Amino acid sequence: MPDQSARDQILDAAEKRARMAGYHGFSFRDLAEDVGIKSSSVHYHFPTKGELAEALARRYTLRVAEKLGDPDDLAPGAGRARVVSLFRDALLIDDRMCLCGLFGAERDALPPPVAAAVADFFGLILDYLERAPAAVRRGEKPAALLARLEGALILARALNDPGLFDEATAAPDS
């Protein structure tokens, strides 16, 4: 197994930090230390912070798309489950926010290309929920489910109660 490229290591470190503290919550020096190189070497791979953050959001989106798979060949309800566990894993496994949820909240402070990449992320999920069979219930809007998931992540973390995620995302009974 070949070592991960420096570029990937940088993105990994940036993702960890960005998903905790947001766009202004990490620096080139932070990432350099995490990876074990100098900050100028980080600039070699990503000339500006904006380019780094855009690459980050795009890689994040790509990974999500891979995990979700093609919405057109899924059993009814499977699409919903995949999306929900995507966010659930962010909370329970990574113990982090959704990168684009956090970036989205900071939209006004982002370089436009980063904001655009974040918008694409949300567009992807909404499209997936539209197309996957029975991903949303009758009358339920994809945007409603996606909003609930992003909000549940914030809520569960702010109140330090992972159970709140399930409470907030469970289907209302009856």
Added chain:
Amino acid sequence: MPDQSARDQILDAAEKRARMAGYHGFSFRDLAEDVGIKSSSVHYHFPTKGELAEALARRYTLRVAEKLGDPDDLAPGAGRARVVSLFRDALLIDDRMCLCGLFGAERDALPPPVAAAVADFFGLILDYLERAPAAVRRGEKPAALLARLEGALILARALNDPGLFDEATAAPDS
């Protein structure tokens, strides 16, 4: 009408900026410029940034509590409407995030007293939704509604589509 105190002006400026860019997205010098004083004078009123942010979150929570009023004497459904329009106004009137929604997403990057103030905010809303008559539907959890509202704010802003807020928060038709 007496002029607003410098302290309040500082908090107003901080709230505007924090609701766009988060905790690390504004500086003492930013606020000083906004208010028309020097950054050292901002430190006079709020010795540290953590104290400023905590005061910010607590004032925000207090204002929300005032707007919501006593949950115990409300017509059925009125509590829900008040909470929903709280978030709707943040989007359509202020064109800003919910302060505690953004701070909550950044939880790991906040000084503990700020994180605690944010937790109190969410506790207040959840408690209100529990107590106000028919604020949530049968089987619906207060956390589910609150999560949907915070998420809808992010979604609508990230996709630059205010209509998405209503789409995400509308009651599913039967």
Added chain:
DNA sequence: CCATGTCTATCTATCAGTAGATAGATTCAA
């Protein structure tokens, strides 16, 4: 009524540390 002291709010000036970014030298493998 005035002199002394205290309080509030601001200022100027400065600190050490960090931010993003760049230039130019060096290393090393193909």
Added chain:
DNA sequence: TTGAATCTATCTACTGATAGATAGACATGG
């Protein structure tokens, strides 16, 4: 020998924070 990747060294601008001075309001006691 060339090019990718890293380094050293540096820049300017900004960060949160502090020290010390100052001006004005206000009170208190002589």
